[in-house]
Every structure is written in C-alpha cells, then in structure tokens.
Amino acid sequence: MNEEKEKDNIIDEVTSSEYKYGFVTDIETETAAIGLTEDTIHFISKKKNEPEWLLEYRLKAFRYWLTIEEPDWALLKHPPIDYQDIIYYAAPKPKKELESLDEVDPELLDTFNKLGISLDEQKMMTGVAVDAVIDSVSVKTTFQDTLAKHGIIFCSFSDAVQEHPDLVRKYMGTVVPHTDNYFAALNTAVFSDGSFCYIPKGVRCPIELSTYFRINAANTGQFERTLLVADEGAYVSYLEGCTAPQRDENQLHAAIVEIITHDNAEVKYSTVQNWYPGDKNGKGGIYNFVTKRGLCKGANSKISWTQVETGSAITWKYPSCILQGDNSIGEFYSVAVTNNFQQADTGSKMIHIGKNTKSTIISKGISAGKSNNAYRGLVRVSKKADNARNFSQCDSLLLGDKCGAHTFPYIKNNNSTSVVEHEATTSKISEDQLFYCQQRGIDTEKAIGLIVNGYAKEVLNKLPMEFAVEAQKLLAITLEGSVG
C-alpha cells in the first residue's frame, strides 16, 4: 500500500484528471443467477442470513412490484431496462471471519486504496468514520468502538439486521413504504446493503459519518438501502459520496434512503454524487433512480438535504421531507450539473402537515453540452398545516445553446394561513463575463469554473468543509470542454 498516494477522499483523486476509475477488481465473487424471480429473493436473504420477517417483507414487495409498471412521466429518455438481464447479488467471497483489517481480502483492500479509502489509523485522526461498501457487502466498519461510547450505532444495514433487528424492523419502510413507487418496490425486494445509523436521545454525534460505494461486477444492479434515525434531541451530519468504474453497459442504481427525526432532533444529509456519466457520445453511464425521504416526526425537528450531482447518465431523484412535527423544518439545497448527453429530472417534495412548519428549496441547475436538466418540485400544504412557510428558488444556468433546462414546480396549498414563495431564473454565462475573466489572465476553463462556483455558492456553502472543496473541483471538472 503506497502511503503517499493515500488521499482522504475519492473525489479528490477523481478531480485531478479524466475519469480514472476504469478498472475492475478481480475478486472471487459469488453471484446470484441472472434474472429476478422469487428464487433470487430467497438466495439473497439466505446469503445474508436474514430473519423470517425480512424475507417475507422482501417477497411482499417483489409480488407487489410484479403488478405495477415503470413510470414514464419524467422528462427522461432511455432504452427499456431488461430487469431479467441483471444480476441482483454479487458479493466478494470472504475468506474467513474478519476480526481486524489485517484479515481483509488483500485484493479488496487494494481496491480501497486505489479509491483512496483508508481504513487505518490515519483515518481515525481525521475523525471521519467510514463504512465502506463494495458490491453489496460491507467490510469491517471502523470506529464502532468510538461511536459505541456515545451509544451511536453506525454499521452496515446487513449488520444492523443481525445486531439490532428490533430497531430496523421498527423504522424500515415507515418513510418509504414498498408501495411508494416502482423502484422502491424493487429496492425493498432486492436491496443488498447500505448504512444504518441510530443516534440515541440527546446525543450529538461528534464526527461526520460517511459511506463510500462502488459498483463493480458487470450488469450488477446496485440496490442500496440506508436508514438513519435520530432520537429525541439528537444530531448527526452524514456524508454520502460515491464513484463507479467505467463500464459499457448501463448500470441501474435504485437506492432508498429513509431518515427519521424525533422531537428536537436534526439530521444533515450531504451528498456529492459522481457516478460514471457515460462517454462524450452518451454511451454507457449509471442510471441513478433513487428514493430519498425524511420524516420530521417530532416537534422542532429538522432534516436538511444538500446535494451536488455531477454524475450518472440519468439522475431521477427527489429528496423530500415530510414535516409532520409542529415547528419542523425541511431544507433542500442542490446543484445538479449535466453535460454531454446526461439527463436529470430532480428536485424535492416538501409536505407540510404539522403547525408552523418551514421549508426551503434552493435548486441550481447547470446544463452544458447536449444535456437536459429538469427541476421538479412539490410543495404541499395540507388543510391543517397552519402557518406553513415555504421558500423555493430554482435557477438554471445554460452553457451553450444545445442544452435544455426545464422547471416543473407544483404547489398544492390547502391552508390559507400559509405563505408559499417561488422564484425562478434562467441565465447564461455571457461572453462579456468570460472575456472579463480572460482579460485578468484567467483562462476559459478556469473562468467557467469560477463563474459556475459563484453561481452555485449558496448551495456549496451548505456542505461540510471537506466536501465543499471537492465539490468545487468536481463542478469545474464536469464542465471541462463545455465552452460555448
């Protein structure tokens, strides 16, 4: 392991050059037979040694999934997905029980190092706990002991099912039921792994928690499942960042993230997403169809979603908040970049149910190349949601004249004491702005990076420091070659 090359974050390495992760790890993988039947579900559940109730839940979701059809209302175009042409389980075969990092499959560790994930003492000093997930199996989680001191549970979803089944059973599916949508049903049936986090009453998690993903074997669907629960008065800041290797076949990524906050609790969920976006001609790339939802169950609770989306061939996600508790707050800050032939249909839903609830939506879309970027948002104020307040701002920045930006704001207001505000702007980087920068010695690429980061500043400022720096670089990299 080349210590000098270890960097704290994958993103940093990605942003220093072209998409470098064009490699595949050659580890013995025990995979399910291709296709999706009840046998597949049994296979997955057995492999993970799951309790009966979970297998039943999966089967229930699968049977429901068979009865519904893929939605087609989004502003997205893609060839039909053959769900029978996907392998739904691929896990590196563990050699034996893993007690310490020394016993981790060396090839696996090498992959982590290539990705810049360090699971050693150096990581401990930076104070970031990492739960590394590779191809549906979680390798040893670090910092469990440190977090355990505070009573914080942070482990893989699979481990949580084994060690904290009651907690999982209590909360799983309460925010995103299996009947919610087509991809939620699919995920509930075949989810592989993800993160589980529980913060006990009154505990402020002292470190930022984070998870790295990597899709490896060909034609493997990535069905991650994450559940975050903040009990009364708890706080946690969670970072999700991911990358994937260069592939020719499209890869489906249909994840579910559920967040629940009790009275006076707060969860900050930040994402920097850089899945392989497809090549310059629109070939290949990840399909990112994700259901993310937070339930502000308790009074005075708060959930913030901050995302920087630069990857994926197609992005389809609406991180949302259900503001059930009185005085609860939901926030959504997003920068979504599309270049070349990428497509995005993304936004947020804020559902106001309790009294005096507040929500903020700041969405910054940046389109370049021949891409299409759509914002879709819903602000729903129910009849009993007295004094609800919403502010939404969706801005689009167009680089060049072959890209598209679209806005679909939905407002359903059923309470006359509420205030809902919506603003939208569309702009271009003017030649005057570019020339002004150039005349100060700043070349075109740097100038676009500067101007775009200025445009996205409001959102980038919401990210935790480490992510903010990488996100800036990522924005600049994603827009390379998009001058026009």
Next chain:
Amino acid sequence: MLLNIVDLHVSINGKEILKGLNLGVNYGEVHAIMGPNGTGKSTLAAAITGREGYEITSGDIIYKGQNIADLSPDVRANLGIFLSFQYPVEIPGVSITNFMRTAINAKREYQGEQPIPAGEFLKKMEEKKKLVDIQSKLTNRSVNEGFSGGEKKKNEIFQMAMLEPQLAILDETDSGLDIDALKVVANGVNALRSEENAFVVITHYQRLLDYIVPDFVHVMYDGKIVKSGSKGLALELEERGYDWIKEQL
C-alpha cells in the same frame, strides 16, 4: 518599445473598422487617444487585448518585441496587458477577493511561480484598497454586483493596482464619473505611473487629461490616427471641436 502597432486593419463581421492604424508606445509614457464616437477607439482596445470577434486582417501588434495577434486574451494579460473596461460586467457569487487571487495566481502559474501566500496577498489587498479609497468590506462583495458607475471604475483601477501590468489601457474611464470620483481614479492611476510601465488613455473629453497628464495625444478618425501631438493638442480639440480635425484632412 513596449507597444508597436503597425498598419493595423481590424474588421468586425466583415466590416473594416481600423484602417491602417499606427501607434508606438515606450516605457514610462502616457498616450491619450481621442476622437468622436464610432472612429474605432474601443475597437483598438479590443484588438490589443484579443477580444473575440475582432479580426485582424492585416498589420501587426508587437508587444515587448513579440507579435501577440495569435495569443489568447488570458495569455496577453499574463504578459502584462491590462484593460480598464468602459462597462465592467458583474460576476455574481464571485468575490473580488477570490477573483483577484485567482488572477494573480494565474499570472504566477504562467510565469512558473508558486501561488501567492495568503499573508502577502491580504497585505497587498489592504495597500491597494487605500490607493483608490475603497472600503474594506467592499472586496467581499461579488465583482461589480450592485456597484454604482463610480464604484465600478474605482474597482477597475484597484484591480490594475493589484495586477501591476506593464501596459494599461483605460477605455473611457471617465465616462459616468462625477468630479470627485474622477479625481480619485486619476490619483490612483498617477500613483501607478513609473518608468516600467505605460498607459493608453482612451477618452472623449479633455477633462480627464487635466488630471492624468499625457505625454502624447493622438486623434482618431475613420479608423486611423490622423493627428498626433503633445498635451496641448487636447486643449486645442476642446476649443475647436472634432470638425476642425475633419477640415484638416
């Protein structure tokens, strides 16, 4: 010679604007370019700084002994050419501080130097702000966003002070300024004058030249410099008007 323009012909969209312009500027000199609207003064500035859309059909622009016609605008800037814009544009979300540091480091990178250390940079900012009477908090604002005309022009001179160019072109720096702002801007420019640099001051009116006293005055007409002289020429123009020049041709 710092800048030598020889028989320059420049067209925009096929229409010829500069029709054989000649201009020589030495280190330590201040040249004023005057002339009525539409004679090509701004086109000259655009051609020297390399703005897109301005096609050099013939002639040369020699800067520090090098023909710069094929160089991109940012490279010309890194070689020490600065333009104080007539209409400075806004760049939302980009603070003046960030903008200046990016520009200074771009030049350093071009010259193979290390980026400017934070302490040195901040010290320089404070020093130059005083030069143009800019309040401290202003530099945290986005470039030119919400600035008045006078503030924008002061900001241009501030940037010039920070970047320390060899050749500074001031494009109608006095337009839209009241007398007080004019004095501040002029003082800033005068403080930067040295034997190591030169200025090309483009203006309509004599007034600015009371404060930035030129070594040479050139009058442009129909895409060429038709008359050159000392600072007295500007006063004559003021008295007699541009028609006097036309009559002489």
